[in-house]
Amino acid sequence: MALTPPGDLYLGLNDSIFPKVFAAIVSQRPSLLNYATSYFASNPQTWCQPIASPTGTPPVTVVSPLQLTTDNSVPSVDLLIQITNIAAGFGKDTVGLPPSMQPLPPQRIALKISFAARFSIPKLDPSTIGCPDNNPFSKASFPPHLCSCFTGDLFLTAAGDIMQCDSNMWITFALDQFDSTNITPAGLQETANYFLALLVDTKLLPQMWFNVAPAVIDLSKTLPASAPIKTITVTPSAPAGSPNPNIASDLLEARSILTVTTP
Amino acid sequence: MNDLTIAISAGALEDTFGALIEIFSFQFSKSTGGSVQFSINVQCHFERGQMTLMPPDPASLIYQGGYFDLSDVVIKWDRLDLGVTVHIPGVNVGGFCLLPTPWGCAIQIPPTTLFDVDITATIPIDNIVDSRLDLGVAPVPTHVWNSDLQTYQWLLVPHVVWQELQLLDIADTVADLIDGLITNLVNDALGFLPDWAKDIIDELVGGLANLIRGLLSLPTDLQAWLSNLLRVSLDPFDFIVQLVENYFQNDLSLYSLNDPMAVLPKQTTPVALPAVTMPITNVSIDVDATEVVIGVTS
Amino acid sequence: MIKPGISKLNSNIFATTELDTSQLTSQIVLVVPTQKQGRYRGVISLSGATAATFSLAVLPSPAEPFAIIDLSDIPSSDYTFNVVEMAGKGNLVIHVSDDTEGPRAVQVANDSGLLVDNRQLTGNQQVILNLYRPGVHQVTDLTGGGQCTITVNQLLPSPPPWPTAQITVAVQQPDPTKAATQMVPSSVTKSPLQPLVFTLPASTTTVPNIHLVTDLLAVTDRFRTELTEKGRARNFRI
Numbered sequence: 001m002a003l004t005p006p007g008d009l010y011l012g013l014n015d016s017i018f019p020k021v022f023a024a025i026v027s028q029r030p031s032l033l034n035y036a037t038s039y040f041a042s043n044p045q046t047w048c049q050p051i052a053s054p055t056g057t058p059p060v061t062v063v064s065p066l067q068l069t070t071d072n073s074v075p076s077v078d079l080l081i082q083i084t085n086i087a088a089g090f091g092k093d094t095v096g097l098p099p100s101m102q103p104l105p106p107q108r109i110a111l112k113i114s115f116a117a118r119f120s121i122p123k124l125d126p127s128t129i130g131c132p133d134n135n136p137f138s139k140a141s142f143p144p145h146l147c148s149c150f151t152g153d154l155f156l157t158a159a160g161d162i163m164q165c166d167s168n169m170w171i172t173f174a175l176d177q178f179d180s181t182n183i184t185p186a187g188l189q190e191t192a193n194y195f196l197a198l199l200v201d202t203k204l205l206p207q208m209w210f211n212v213a214p215a216v217i218d219l220s221k222t223l224p225a226s227a228p229i230k231t232i233t234v235t236p237s238a239p240a241g242s243p244n245p246n247i248a249s250d251l252l253e254a255r256s257i258l259t260v261t262t263p
Numbered sequence: 264m265n266d267l268t269i270a271i272s273a274g275a276l277e278d279t280f281g282a283l284i285e286i287f288s289f290q291f292s293k294s295t296g297g298s299v300q301f302s303i304n305v306q307c308h309f310e311r312g313q314m315t316l317m318p319p320d321p322a323s324l325i326y327q328g329g330y331f332d333l334s335d336v337v338i339k340w341d342r343l344d345l346g347v348t349v350h351i352p353g354v355n356v357g358g359f360c361l362l363p364t365p366w367g368c369a370i371q372i373p374p375t376t377l378f379d380v381d382i383t384a385t386i387p388i389d390n391i392v393d394s395r396l397d398l399g400v401a402p403v404p405t406h407v408w409n410s411d412l413q414t415y416q417w418l419l420v421p422h423v424v425w426q427e428l429q430l431l432d433i434a435d436t437v438a439d440l441i442d443g444l445i446t447n448l449v450n451d452a453l454g455f456l457p458d459w460a461k462d463i464i465d466e467l468v469g470g471l472a473n474l475i476r477g478l479l480s481l482p483t484d485l486q487a488w489l490s491n492l493l494r495v496s497l498d499p500f501d502f503i504v505q506l507v508e509n510y511f512q513n514d515l516s517l518y519s520l521n522d523p524m525a526v527l528p529k530q531t532t533p534v535a536l537p538a539v540t541m542p543i544t545n546v547s548i549d550v551d552a553t554e555v556v557i558g559v560t561s
Numbered sequence: 562m563i564k565p566g567i568s569k570l571n572s573n574i575f576a577t578t579e580l581d582t583s584q585l586t587s588q589i590v591l592v593v594p595t596q597k598q599g600r601y602r603g604v605i606s607l608s609g610a611t612a613a614t615f616s617l618a619v620l621p622s623p624a625e626p627f628a629i630i631d632l633s634d635i636p637s638s639d640y641t642f643n644v645v646e647m648a649g650k651g652n653l654v655i656h657v658s659d660d661t662e663g664p665r666a667v668q669v670a671n672d673s674g675l676l677v678d679n680r681q682l683t684g685n686q687q688v689i690l691n692l693y694r695p696g697v698h699q700v701t702d703l704t705g706g707g708q709c710t711i712t713v714n715q716l717l718p719s720p721p722p723w724p725t726a727q728i729t730v731a732v733q734q735p736d737p738t739k740a741a742t743q744m745v746p747s748s749v750t751k752s753p754l755q756p757l758v759f760t761l762p763a764s765t766t767t768v769p770n771i772h773l774v775t776d777l778l779a780v781t782d783r784f785r786t787e788l789t790e791k792g793r794a795r796n797f798r799i
Contacts (some may be wrong), residue, residue: 003268003554008275010554012268020266020541020561021526028539029527058534258275260282356574357756359727361592362633362652368651369626372590372689372756377570452569458782459695460575462715463753466723 007237008258015090015250022086027052033083034060035199039120040080041145048116048149049082061203073137078120078144081199084151085114091248097155100179104157106246109173111156113200118149154180154196158205160245162236164255171254172246173205233259265558266546272554273316276331280400281311283515284336285371286435289506293347294346295496299479302346306386310337312395318551326424329550330401334428337398338503340389347444349478351452353379354467377464384447389435392493396501398507399548402517402555404546415523417546418516419557423508428500431493433486441485446540518557520546570598578694582773584664585632585657592687593669593677595619595683601676603669605632607662617643617669617676619651627652627720633659633665653677653767679769684763687771688798689727693753696780696789697797700759703772707732711757712750715781723752731760732771740767 003010025032030053036234040046041060053059055240065076087095088111088241093104095112122142158173180189238255240243246253285307294302312335319329358374402419409416449471454460468474481486493499523540530536547558574587580588584647604645613635617628628643631654645651655677657665670678682688692698698711709730715723731745744761749757761771778792779799 003270003556010268010270012270014264014266014268016264017266020295024526024539024541029536031536032527068400083383135379222527258271258278260278277632341570351572356754359725359756361687361689361727361758370592370654371627371629372592372654373629373631373656373658375572375574375587377574378568380573382569456570456575459715459753460693463575463693466754 004206007239007255009234009256011108011254011256012251013090015088015092015094015252018086028054029057031058031061032204034081035063035203036080037065037076037078038062039078040067040118045078046118046146047082047119048080048118048151049084051082069112072164073135075122075144077122079117080118080119081115081196082085083113083115083204084197085112087112090250092250092253093117094250097157098179098181099182101155101157103179107243108157109201109247109252110174111158113154113156113196114151115154115196116149116151119147120144121147151193152180152192154178154193154200160247160252162245173202235259243245266561269559269560270554271557272553273314275315276555279515280331280333281314284333287507287510288341289503291499291502291506293350293497293499293502295420298350300348301492301497301517302348303493303497303499304342304346305340305346306342307338307340307503309349309396310339311346312397313338315348315548316552316555317399317454319549326401327400328401328424329548329555330360330424331421331550333398333400336396336398336498338394340392343387343389343392344385345388346383346385347448347479348381348383349448349475350381351378351471351474353377354464356463356467370467375396377467380450380452382448382451384444385449386440387446388437388440388489391437391440392489393432393434395499397427397429398423398504400511402548402550402559404548405516406503406522406546411468412521414521417522417543418522419518419546419548420516420535421511421530423504423511426482426504431490431491435486437485437489445472499558520559524559524561545559567696572658574691575693577660577692578692578777579698580690580692580773581664581773582682582688582771583666585655585666585679586664587657587664588691589657590689590691591653591655591677591679591682592689592705593653593655594649594685595645595653596609596649596676597673599671599673600667603630603667605635606666606668607664612665615643617700618643619645619654622650624651627649627654629654629656630667632665645706645736647714654657655679669699680772682761682772683770686761688759688761688771690759690775692757692772692775694780695753695782696786697778697792697799699776699778699795699797700757701774701776702732702742702744702771703774705732705734706740707739707744708747710743710748711775713753713781714750715753720785723754725752725754726757727758729758729760732762732773733766734762736770737765737767740769741772 011148030051034051041062051059063080068074087107089095090109093110095110097104097110124144125141125143128139128141130139156178158175161172163170163172175197178193180193200205234256236244236254237257244255285308290301292304294300312333312516315332317330317332319327321327353376355374360368360374360521361372362369400421401424405418405420407416407418452471453464464473520543522543524543525540527536527539529538541561543559543561545549545560549556572587577586577588580586580589597622598619603615603617604611605613615635619742624644628645630643632655655667666679668678677686692711692713695713695715698713700709700711701709728749728751730749732742733745734742759773764770776791778795779788779796788797792797
């Protein structure tokens, strides 16, 4: 099973690691998966799914509420979004993509993100409106209406890229297609899709960008202090025509070449 | 099936491991006991030879697992000094019987005893000894506690699984060197004396150089003698390989993974959060002719 | 003194090339016949101060024919018994094996008289001098003026082995009324390894004791012989 030739180094990630990574995140950094405004953050009884967090770790990432007005005359909209599962297939649709996204194009990771969400939206009590010509809402009352939780699945395909930044080599991902199921009507589904996609692109996926550097043979820290300094450089490289990273058959593979130089 | 697979080609290994071998530098002294004491003062380093990856072979008599075969590793001497310490027995001068009688000596004049001391000399032999080493090194995954980093680690530690010293090559100029050594020994014994006194000593002992040669009991085949001295009595090579093994096992690992390994690094903003980690349950290694494959399972 | 020599050679015998019987070094041996029975006290001095003492018992026959006293190595801190045969047959052999601390002097006496004092050597005592340095030495008796020229020749025979047999020189006082001594033979050629045995004349009022010194008049190094300053001062002819 010659993995390396003609390059020097090979790194292969099997998607079997994904469920284990997810379980670790759930138990160690739930705030990556749960986003809430401060109202929901401080009221655990309102959560759609319970969150267990280790001591010292916040259970949610606090986000700003949605404002309708720039002054505080109208209270804002509170929201809670919880990611309940992430499944991934490298180069293979093991997650059950919807027909609109099939077949899985080559060199793609298939992702299914399951989520639960709810909003708390203030409702104006008309009996509390004040005089229209003098700050009608200043003394108005807006009891919040806690909407029910709703769930959905977001399907995504992501492409990988391998790039060298100084002494580190990174594998990064970005979404290209996404869709969800079981949200109707279509307009709401589209809204939810883009909203979640924004969340995934800016908050979730960057956390998954993988620094390859620690997986390279690290000789520098084992050299004795008196040893002549040799530099070991790793450069991403693959035979012409084959993609790097290569995402196929449950595997994400990155290849590079290694050079040892003595000054 | 591994969660994470890392493979290194034979060529990359040869470059990096070969570079590592050349960094080692050793320094030590060893000596033998006995009436003539030999010692060596060594400083040396390696020059890499050939490296071949050997896949596992259950029928092998040497080692069944996969290993790196390093052949023709040259031992380069930065210093190789051979020291000799010889004990010169006491030599009497001036004693005689002043009044012999049929019943023995009636007046015995006592002699003065010279020597009964150790003399030492050293010669460099780095230019005449040429040796090469063959080593078999197997990478073994080892689970250890790193107290500096306060974490467990999986390390790939190179183990020397066999070694063989090729025949020592000793230049035929060894005879000249031994002559030089004996001259140095004679100088150590007599160097401070004026010429006339040296002549008297030579007369008394029948030539100090000859006396020393006799004490050293050097055979005619000096190359074989020196080779035997170095390989058997002094044997710096065994010591060198021991030093290499200690270095490999204590100071060097080819690869290291923290256990548990971090899958998400720790965060400092907006809130300080520790890294997200997963335990490693197994690290395996496969050596085959073209590459070494490391498998990690969480 | 060539001090570094001692560590390897264990002796200073090549260090001193001129000898003086009043200062005993490793190249001088005294042979002293015993006289009356009795016990004697020996005192050894080093640089003028007492360094050690010992006791001597001269016994009637049978007893050991000679006792060897090493002035630099008296076994126990105060004294040891050196048992010597009765007067007339026994001898003391006095030598210094280690003269690195300096020359020594010895005096052995009891209440009835002096047995030996190296600063006043007398008749029937013998002095053995070991002269190793190739060249020409002159032995002089300072009290009576007798002299003997010793040529130490390392080329004779060539090649070695050198002869090692001792050579005897008699110090004589031809005329007891005159304070003059002579040495017979008056010149000797020897190899470096041959000891010189000087026999001394009986004590007289004119020459009560003998004091021998040697002077190096010429040195021979390999094939060249050169006068020393003393040799030039005495107008010595090679």
